Structure formats: structure tokens, C-alpha cells
Amino acid sequence: MEDWNKGCDILRCNPSFxxxxxxxxxxxxxxxxxxxPAQLKKLIRIFTQHSSFNIAVVKVLKxxxxxxRTRWxxxxxxxxxxxxxxxKAEYLVWGVHMINAFDLKDGSFYLNDLIDCDMFLRFGN
Structure with missing residues (x-):
């Protein structure tokens, strides 16, 4: 049940987890x-003289x-x-579940939109 409160995802980008x-x-x-969708590769905090901001290094999926063979x-x-x-790290909306497309080349994924029933509300669709 959605309570419309802010939440946070724990996202991992670790070469040795x-x-x-x-x-x-x-x-x-x-x-x-x-x-x-994108795969999170690294988070970087950049410091300037008066502030700091976070950058995410990602590989965007196309x-x-x-x-x-089986089209869903x-x-x-x-x-x-x-x-x-x-x-910018503030543009990361939410973690997402991607399913390997095993019958295609390595690096192909299906977007699983069934886990989070309101995920598309965050995009204004």
C-alpha cells in the first residue's frame, strides 16, 4: 500500500561486494x-571552494x-x-530490477516494471 512518504533505496556499486x-x-x-535505465558504476563527490555536489558514473541502457525467441x-x-x-546524483530516481535476456547477446535486459507498481508516477506518465 502506498503511503506517499519519501523513501530511499540502498544502491550498490562495488567491485567486491x-x-x-x-x-x-x-x-x-x-x-x-x-x-x-542505467547501471550505476561509481559515485563521486566533488568539492568546490564553497560547496560540494555528487556525480554518478553510469552506463545508460539503450x-x-x-x-x-519469446517476446513479452x-x-x-x-x-x-x-x-x-x-x-548528477539528484537525477537518480529509484533503483530498478532488470532481468537478463538469456536468449540474446550478453548485456540485454528486460525492464521489470511489476515490482514497483507506482514507478511510472515518478516520471509523470
Whole structure:
């Protein structure tokens, strides 16, 4: 049940989390109407003379042109990008669950929108 209170996700970007790499997926708020999933790679705090701000290093996922053997109706399929991008940490909306698309090339994922029933409300859709 939604209580409309602020919450926070615990997101991990660690090359050795219990002896295994752990880089969580997030949704990034961009100027596009659809969600933009990305894999969190590093968080950086930058200090200036009078303030500081946080930057996230991410690999943004792009819509896939792949054709899986089993197509899920309404499922969004993404491929991991090769390049890193920098975004302000305040643009990270929420953690997101991505499902490996095993019958396609490595780095293809389905966006699982069934876990968080109000995730699209945070995008204004």
C-alpha cells in the first residue's frame, strides 16, 4: 500500500561486494517521457571552494533492436551501452530490477516494471 512518504533505496556499486561485483541498476530522470535505465558504476563527490555536489558514473541502457525467441507483450528490452556517462546524483530516481535476456547477446535486459507498481508516477506518465 502506498503511503506517499519519501523513501530511499540502498544502491550498490562495488567491485567486491561479498567477493562478487555488484553494480545495481537505477532509473535516471531525463528529458524523455519514458524511463531511462542505467547501471550505476561509481559515485563521486566533488568539492568546490564553497560547496560540494555528487556525480554518478553510469552506463545508460539503450532500447534494443534484438529479437528474442519469446517476446513479452509490453516488455521493454534494453542493451547495455559501452560508454560511461556522468549525471548528477539528484537525477537518480529509484533503483530498478532488470532481468537478463538469456536468449540474446550478453548485456540485454528486460525492464521489470511489476515490482514497483507506482514507478511510472515518478516520471509523470
Amino acid at each position: 561479498n567477493q562478487e561485483p555488484r553494480f545495481d541498476f537505477v532509473l535516471v530522470n531525463t528529458d524523455t517521457p519514458e524511463p531511462t 532500447f534494443s533492436a534484438g529479437n528474442p 507483450t509490453g516488455a521493454w528490452l534494453y542493451d547495455k551501452a559501452r560508454d560511461f556517462e556522468l549525471v
